Amino acid sequence: MDENKVILKISNLSKTFEDKKGNVVRAVDNVSFDVYDNEFLVLLGPGQCGKTVMLNVIAGLLEPDDGEVRLDGEAVNGHSPKIGMVLQKTALMPWKTVIENTEIGPKWKGVSKKERREKAESYIKLVGLSGFEKSYPAQLSGGMKQRVGIARAYTNDPEILIMDEPFGALDAQTRYAMEEEVARIWQQEKRTVIFVTNNIEEACYLGDRIILFSERPATIKEIYVNDLPRPRDMISEEFMKLRTKISDNTDLAI
Amino acid sequence: MVRTDKNGQKGEFKKTTPKDIVYFILPFVSIGFLLLLWYRVSSITSLFPGMVQTYERFLLLLEKPIMRVPFYGHILASLKRVVIALLAAIVVGIAFGTLIGWNKKCDSFFGTVFNFIRPIPPLAWIPLITITFGIGEFPKILIVFIGAVIPIVLNTRAGLLSVEQIYLDVGQLFDANRWQMLWEVAMPCATPAIVAGIKTATSAAWMVVLAAEMLGAKSGVGFLVTRGMDANDMPLVLVAMITIGVIGALLGVITSLIERLICPWMRIK
Numbered sequence: 056m057d058e059n060k061v062i063l064k065i066s067n068l069s070k071t072f073e074d075k076k077g078n079v080v081r082a083v084d085n086v087s088f089d090v091y092d093n094e095f096l097v098l099l100g101p102g103q104c105g106k107t108v109m110l111n112v113i114a115g116l117l118e119p120d121d122g123e124v125r126l127d128g129e130a131v132n133g134h135s136p137k138i139g140m141v142l143q144k145t146a147l148m149p150w151k152t153v154i155e156n157t158e159i160g161p162k163w164k165g166v167s168k169k170e171r172r173e174k175a176e177s178y179i180k181l182v183g184l185s186g187f188e189k190s191y192p193a194q195l196s197g198g199m200k201q202r203v204g205i206a207r208a209y210t211n212d213p214e215i216l217i218m219d220e221p222f223g224a225l226d227a228q229t230r231y232a233m234e235e236e237v238a239r240i241w242q243q244e245k246r247t248v249i250f251v252t253n254n255i256e257e258a259c260y261l262g263d264r265i266i267l268f269s270e271r272p273a274t275i276k277e278i279y280v281n282d283l284p285r286p287r288d289m290i291s292e293e294f295m296k297l298r299t300k301i302s303d304n305t306d307l308a309i
Numbered sequence: 310m311v312r313t314d315k316n317g318q319k320g321e322f323k324k325t326t327p328k329d330i331v332y333f334i335l336p337f338v339s340i341g342f343l344l345l346l347w348y349r350v351s352s353i354t355s356l357f358p359g360m361v362q363t364y365e366r367f368l369l370l371l372e373k374p375i376m377r378v379p380f381y382g383h384i385l386a387s388l389k390r391v392v393i394a395l396l397a398a399i400v401v402g403i404a405f406g407t408l409i410g411w412n413k414k415c416d417s418f419f420g421t422v423f424n425f426i427r428p429i430p431p432l433a434w435i436p437l438i439t440i441t442f443g444i445g446e447f448p449k450i451l452i453v454f455i456g457a458v459i460p461i462v463l464n465t466r467a468g469l470l471s472v473e474q475i476y477l478d479v480g481q482l483f484d485a486n487r488w489q490m491l492w493e494v495a496m497p498c499a500t501p502a503i504v505a506g507i508k509t510a511t512s513a514a515w516m517v518v519l520a521a522e523m524l525g526a527k528s529g530v531g532f533l534v535t536r537g538m539d540a541n542d543m544p545l546v547l548v549a550m551i552t553i554g555v556i557g558a559l560l561g562v563i564t565s566l567i568e569r570l571i572c573p574w575m576r577i578k
């Protein structure tokens with residue numbers, strides 16, 4: 056694997072909003088970074104710092120005020136089919152069952168029912184939801200919904216998968232289980248992942264590299280390379296060392 | 310799965326509480342009061358038909374047709390007009406509501422005219438429709454259609470305008486084309502609103518058909534009301550009114566059942 060092949064290049068990204076009172080809110084300020092092919096990149100930053108805004112710009116859901124996103128050297132304009140996303144607010148369609156939600160990517164591309172069902176089925180199994188195919192989202196717990204969101208994104212086969220605080224709303228127990236699962240899926244199905252979190256431990260557990268962001272407006276504070284062997288041991292000395300190093304550099308509460 | 314309810318009780322099923330019994334009994338109490346009121350009023354003045362008298366008129370009506378149409382024939386005549394008008398209103402209303410709810414240009418093109426026509430009560434159209442189409446079946450159905458189509462258009466438009474951005478984002482993330490965005494994302498989002506519009510339209514249609522029949526028809530439950538009035542046959546008026554109430558309530562039940570069929574996901578919680 057060529058570690059340093061840049062797949063996604065983010066240059067000088069800025070985005071501001073106007074709030075209801077007419078004040079200008081700067082959410083992202085002149086952010087540049089590279090994403091390498093097949094890496095697990097973690098973006099770590101405090102709540103409300105502008106992470107979701109940044110991801111929405113990268114995914115093409117929002118227009119940046121300034122800067123550009125290049126995918127494989129080409130400027131991205133609007134949403135690129137090569138980029139998939141697990142949304143912070145899972146946003147499953149309440150009128151579709153688990154399997155129908157999972158298969159929307161291939162379905163909308165016109166893949167035959169048999170083929171897309173098979174694929175959706177395999178990812179539902181991968182996230183441990185076999186047997187819930189016919190359930191509606193309202194019948195699932197928060198963690199299960201989030202897993203459907205992950206299966207939905209994987210079933211669409213994106214080259215780059217963006218995950219926006221997918222475990223933010225989960226209890227600690229489920230969260231650990233899901234982190235393990237995501238690390239396992241990533242090792243099984245190598246592809247580029249951009250994973251956003253505000254949790255340092257989660258960042259250290261998952262990331263090949265960790266980009267630490269400041270408070271709003273989001274600017275890059277530091278980039279950490281994490282080459283601890285996987286699966287990682289959260290109570291090993293090296294893990295603790297990395298974790299402390301990062302938390303010393305932030306005012307994040309963990 | 311074991312659930313814990315509000316009162317901290319664990320268990321799979323709900324116990325019948327005294328409250329449930331109260332909720333079950335209350336409707337019967339209110340019907341009882343209504344009957345009592347009817348009894349009191351009819352015993353004060355002999356012009357107001359009593360229950361027995363009304364019941365006897367009902368039995369007579371079952372035997373003796375009016376205008377050679379049996380009782381159930383009058384009900385079917387009204388229902389037929391409602392069903393035809395409603396089906397047309399559903400098709401046209403959803404299509405037009407979608408057009409103006411999904412396309413800003415169409416909305417601003419048709420919006421003003423629609424807002425001008427909307428407050429005109431369907432019955433106000435009767436003179437114009439009568440001089441244009443005469444007094445056959447079609448003009449009656451057209452009047453009912455006007456009453457039914459407006460709530461469907463309004464709700465379809467409102468439903469589409471209030472689709473949450475996050476679902477449109479999902480549509481974009483998974484590369485839905487414009488058509489898929491409408492049919493697979495926006496329309497399902499708007500479905501509960503559209504179905505609510507159809508429910509409103511159904512009760513509106515039922516009211517309008519009766520009024521239209523009262524103004525000029527040879528069949529239908531509304532015609533029975535006019536006939537009773539003209540013949541000073543008040544028991545017949547009451548039989549017709551009760552029929553109207555019962556069928557209206559049944560239509561409400563049927564539309565609720567259809568709603569559950571169309572939106573199965575709404576049944577959960």
Ligand SMILES: Nc1ncnc2c1ncn2[C@@H]1O[C@H](COP(=O)(O)OP(=O)(O)O)[C@@H](O)[C@H]1O
Pocket residue numbers: 072073074080082100101102103104105106107108109271
């Ligand atoms: N559409 C918007 N309009 C106005 N302000 C916005 C909008 N989207 C985000 N913001 C503001 O940008 C800031 C960053 O938000 P966000 O990216 O969601 O933070 P987080 O890092 O928690 O994901 C917040 O203060 C939020 O209020």
Ligand SMILES: [Mg+2]
Pocket residue numbers: 106107108143219220
């Ligand atoms: Mg966020």
